[in-house]
Amino acid sequence: MKLLRDTSLIFNRQMQLLLRNPVWIFVGVFQPVMYLLLFAPLLKPALQVNSNAEAYEIFVPGLLVLLAIFGGLFQGFGLIAELRAGVIERSRVTPVSRLALLLGRSLRDVVSLIAQAVIITLLALVFDLRVFLPNLLLAYLMLALISLMTSAVSYGVALVVKSEDALAPLMNTVAQPVLLLSGILLPLTFAPGWLQGIADWNPFSWAVNGTRALFRGDLGSADVWQGLLIMAVLAVAAVAWAAREFARSVR
Amino acid sequence: MIETRGLRKSFISRQGRDKKTVEAVRGVDLEVAEGEIFGFLGPNGAGKTTTLRMLATLIEPDGGTATIAGADLLADPGEVRRRIGYVAQGGSTWDDSTAREELVLQARLYGIGKADALRRAERVLEGFQLSEYADRKCKTYSGGQRRRVDIALGIIHEPKVVFLDEPTTGLDPQSRAHMWDEIRRLRAEGMTVFITTHYLDEADALCDRISIMDNGEIVASGTPAGLKREISGDVVRVGLPVDAVAAAAQALTSYKLETYEDNVRLYVEDGAVAIPQILRALDAASVPLGTIELHRPSLDDVFLTKTGRSLREN
Numbered sequence: 097m098k099l100l101r102d103t104s105l106i107f108n109r110q111m112q113l114l115l116r117n118p119v120w121i122f123v124g125v126f127q128p129v130m131y132l133l134l135f136a137p138l139l140k141p142a143l144q145v146n147s148n149a150e151a152y153e154i155f156v157p158g159l160l161v162l163l164a165i166f167g168g169l170f171q172g173f174g175l176i177a178e179l180r181a182g183v184i185e186r187s188r189v190t191p192v193s194r195l196a197l198l199l200g201r202s203l204r205d206v207v208s209l210i211a212q213a214v215i216i217t218l219l220a221l222v223f224d225l226r227v228f229l230p231n232l233l234l235a236y237l238m239l240a241l242i243s244l245m246t247s248a249v250s251y252g253v254a255l256v257v258k259s260e261d262a263l264a265p266l267m268n269t270v271a272q273p274v275l276l277l278s279g280i281l282l283p284l285t286f287a288p289g290w291l292q293g294i295a296d297w298n299p300f301s302w303a304v305n306g307t308r309a310l311f312r313g314d315l316g317s318a319d320v321w322q323g324l325l326i327m328a329v330l331a332v333a334a335v336a337w338a339a340r341e342f343a344r345s346v347r
Numbered sequence: 348m349i350e351t352r353g354l355r356k357s358f359i360s361r362q363g364r365d366k367k368t369v370e371a372v373r374g375v376d377l378e379v380a381e382g383e384i385f386g387f388l389g390p391n392g393a394g395k396t397t398t399l400r401m402l403a404t405l406i407e408p409d410g411g412t413a414t415i416a417g418a419d420l421l422a423d424p425g426e427v428r429r430r431i432g433y434v435a436q437g438g439s440t441w442d443d444s445t446a447r448e449e450l451v452l453q454a455r456l457y458g459i460g461k462a463d464a465l466r467r468a469e470r471v472l473e474g475f476q477l478s479e480y481a482d483r484k485c486k487t488y489s490g491g492q493r494r495r496v497d498i499a500l501g502i503i504h505e506p507k508v509v510f511l512d513e514p515t516t517g518l519d520p521q522s523r524a525h526m527w528d529e530i531r532r533l534r535a536e537g538m539t540v541f542i543t544t545h546y547l548d549e550a551d552a553l554c555d556r557i558s559i560m561d562n563g564e565i566v567a568s569g570t571p572a573g574l575k576r577e578i579s580g581d582v583v584r585v586g587l588p589v590d591a592v593a594a595a596a597q598a599l600t601s602y603k604l605e606t607y608e609d610n611v612r613l614y615v616e617d618g619a620v621a622i623p624q625i626l627r628a629l630d631a632a633s634v635p636l637g638t639i640e641l642h643r644p645s646l647d648d649v650f651l652t653k654t655g656r657s658l659r660e661n
């Protein structure tokens with residue numbers, strides 16, 4: 097099928113270029129490891145839990161969702177560099193599927209995010225985190241959907257604004273409230289009612305709750321399917337929109 | 348091979364609060380025959396790139412129609428894409444990729460299988476004398492090497508028509524001459540080549556036919572020789588000391604004339620008759636004379652008579 101073939105062409109190229117640049121791999125692993133080692137020890141007292149394992153159960157899913165959101169939102173910068181180099185225009189004069197131009201790139205972002213997530217999970221195991229494998233895989237699915245959505249949004253916005261100068265403040269402005277209102281770093285259990293009310297409108301807050309439930313081993317919780325469903329719907333919408341931006345005239 | 352009728356495009360550009368409409372292309376009619384090198388000659392901002400981008404399906408025209416290699420631009424842009432190649436003015440290679448990788452990928456984006464794509468890449472690398480650098484990253488190439496990769500990317504799928512936007516801008520004279528040979532080779536292989544340029548000599552030496560574009564419109568079309576023949580008469584070029592140009596222009600007001608930094612050009616019916624008169628007029632005004640030459644009109648003279656401006660001044 098043409099879409100599959102085209103997507104894998106773009107994906108392979110993007111993967112190849114990513115792996116050629118070891119700096120990214122180093123940064124991608126180093127940062128979350130720092131969070132895990134330097135930030136996590138503060139958690140046990142702050143969260144008022146009894147064991148490290150319990151603290152990690154709350155913190156690690158939040159950290160993973162955070163990485164998925166931020167990793168995705170800032171992918172647009174790479175695309176602007178490609179626009180400037182003329183690579184996008186060169187692709188657009190070929191009959192390649194426009195959806196593939198987006199999916200190939202977004203899938204690379206998903207794969208590198210999952211690779212990061214695996215490293216962090218393995219490390220957290222060392223710190224006594226325990227999570228049931230099927231639950232973990234579902235949590236990865238959630239992360240994949242988040243990063244698919246955020247990277248597609250970032251690519252779409254990059255194609256619209258076409259300059260780093262506009263993309264950076266835009267993405268920061270989006271990311272900040274999303275982060276604060278999702279209970280990502282600390283759960284919103286202790287938040288006042290009005291804050292929780294706002295957070296209910298933040299889709300990422302549902303994603304975080306779902307991921308936490310999975311790490312807790314609470315597969316049956318409504319948070320799980322609700323989080324997955326919301327993220328899936330948003331991911332599809334973001335991909336459809338961004339692919340249309342790839343098809344539209346860009347300069 | 349290419350036929351357009353009334354192709355138009357305008358852009359809205361914002362400068363602070365003001366919105367300004369730029370009519371980049373205002374009704375272009377073109378006919379390009381199969382197997383020719385067709386040139387678009389015009390100054391900066393004439394609308395050459397905009398026209399090419401419309402023909403390459405990258406931007407939608409505001410009005411007009413076009414058929415390219417038998418496919419209708421508006422009704423079937425997908426088919427147009429399959430039949431053409433396009434090389435952008437600004438280049439299209441990625442710093443961290445090698446020429447071979449770029450070529451193979453580009454071929455595959457056109458639906459060509461892997462083995463075939465590798466073979467084609469090998470062939471065009473040889474054809475464009477790039478084999479030596481094929482596996483080095485593009486960022487290590489010289490400007491001329493990189494431009495050759497761009498062109499190779501545009502023709503790897505052997506399109507019927509290839510659009511080259513300023514293929515030789517920024518190249519030294521020797522690389523330009525090489526590039527001309529490569530473009531002629533494409534024609535010999537049966538491709539129709541559509542180039543844009545603002546070099547007069549390039550339009551003259553390389554193109555079978557040209558259209559001169561200015562301000563979004565085509566002001567003249569034909570073979571370079573035919574266009575020059577249309578301007579009856581001769582051009583007399585009088586070389587002068589820089590500070591004498593103004594005085595010379597004053598002494599020769601009865602002629603149709605253009606002043607330049609260190610010379611003036613006069614458009615006269617018959618040069619042999621005019622030269623003695625010119626000499627006498629300059630002598631009477633005691634203007635010191637450097638050199639005097641008589642020549643047939645150039646494409647710049649064509650541009651001048653059509654627009655009242657010179658291409659060289661740009």
Ligand SMILES: Nc1ncnc2c1ncn2[C@@H]1O[C@H](COP(=O)(O)OP(=O)(O)OP(=O)(O)O)[C@@H](O)[C@H]1O
Pocket residue numbers: 347358359360369370371389390391392393394395396397398436545
């Ligand atoms: N995306 C755009 N937005 C606004 N104005 C544009 C846009 N693209 C082109 N223009 C304007 O349209 C006009 C024609 O531009 P175009 O790039 O087609 O010229 P050109 O003949 O290729 O010039 P050059 O020789 O400098 O490449 C110019 O005035 C340019 O500023």
Ligand SMILES: [Mg+2]
Pocket residue numbers: 395396397436512
């Ligand atoms: Mg141009």
